[in-house]
Amino acid sequence: MAGLRPKSGPTMNDVAAAAGVSQATVSLVLNSASGSRFSEDTRRRVRDAVDRLGYRTNAHAKVLREGVAGMIGFVGDFVASSPFAGRIIEAAQDRAWESGLLLLTVNTGGDRALEAASLETMLSYKVAGVVYASMYHQILDVPEVLGDVPSVVLNSEDRGGRFSSVAPDEEKGGYTATRRLIDAGHTRIALINNDSLESGLPAAVGRFAGYSKAMLEHGLEVAPDFVRFGHGAEPDGFEHATSLLTAAYRPTAIFCGTDRMAWGAYQAAATLGFSIPADLSIVGFDNQETLAPHLRPALTTLELPFEAMGRRAVDLVLQGAEPGGRVELMECPLIERNSVTHPKEMP
Incomplete structure (x- = not known):
């Protein structure tokens, strides 16, 4: 009907009446005002009235106040x-x-x-x-x-x-991933990065820098033939891992810049008859919960925090x-x- 207004809901006055206290007391209790001292019984009565009536504070009033x-x-x-x-x-x-x-x-x-x-x-x-x-x-x-x-x-x-x-910290992550493979005894370590260095993408630039730092620190060459650049997806991992594993001088380990590219590398290894990790060790990056733990074998990877x-x-x-x-x-x-x-x- 014309002229009717929607019901606005219970007010602070309604809460005060139901709790048997003043409106000022309700306001102080609800806002936990410092210096206000009320008995636990008073606080309980106000809270019970709020719950019973379904009272909600006014956010706009809070902003103004x-x-x-x-x-x-x-x-x-x-x-x-x-x-x-x-x-x-x-x-x-x-x-x-x-x-x-x-x-x-x-x-x-x-x-x-x-x-x-x-x-x-x-x-x-x-x-x-x-x-x-x-x-x-x-x-x-x-x-x-x-x-x-x-x-x-x-x-x-x-x-x-x-x-x-x-x-x-992308660089430290790339360093940690590569260092894990070095500590396992690998010297032929390839990188399938998640983008080109020219992209300026911090993840790509940082992970490559970490890989390079770990390799050079341990007297290992950052060989151009062992560094590939994809775009983070599974087909990139499959394509580049296939190329790496069919070369005359192949890596024994691959650091993949994403878990999805690691998944592609798994598929390439399986297609070529290589066993993971017996023939090829792999470390990923991201720790995608829907992927990394469910690969066979489960993927060692870096977790984004x-x-x-x-x-x-x-x-x-x-x-x-x-x-x-x-x-x-x-x-x-x-x-x-x-x-x-x-x-x-x-x-």
Whole structure:
């Protein structure tokens, strides 16, 4: 009927009446105001009334009162839809909740218009800060508007050098992977990298640098014939591993820049009649939960520290995320499984 308004729900006055206290008491109890002293019985009566009536605090009123909402914004490209990078969101959400904040998450799918609209909405809600995330480690053009609130770039780096970033330590990861194969006794170690060095992709540049450092440190040659460049996918691993394993002078171990390329290398080895790890040791990178543990044998790999990075990004937002472009690199742990052993004697 014309003139009817939708029911607005219980008010703070309703809670006060049900609990037999003043509205001021309800407000102080719900906001845990410092210096306010009420008996446990009074607090219990207020909480019971809130639960019974289904009362919710007014977020807009909180913004007007405190100047900031109880939320942190999280904007990502394909992070929420990724089968493994989504762990970043869970960790960030848990860390925000520990500080009494909610995580307001938007997965943009790489749509710049949606990203801009999402950021404007978050800023209009006076979020406490924003985590700006990417599915993979890259150099990003970060929106200028993020300078209006404490903001941190997650799993990537700011091209402009204005915002702090939290990202994987790719070079140390490449070093650890290669060192694992060297420690097993391998000297013929190939690399199938996840992109070209010309791409400037931090993951590709860093993992190659780590591989090279470990090889040279132990007096081993970084042979051009043993270094291949793919694009991170399974067919790249299959193609390059096939080429490496059919050469007259073949490697006894391969460090693959992604688990998916390692999967391709497994298939190449099987096709050519090589046994893993007896004839060929393989180390991957990513620790994709849907892949690495389920290969036969299970894949030894480096884990991207999604949980640690998600928590750290929220920590930095809560600390005010001072500008300056500092990049905080987080260690990628080695996950030992069954794809590495000592090499056979070879001619």
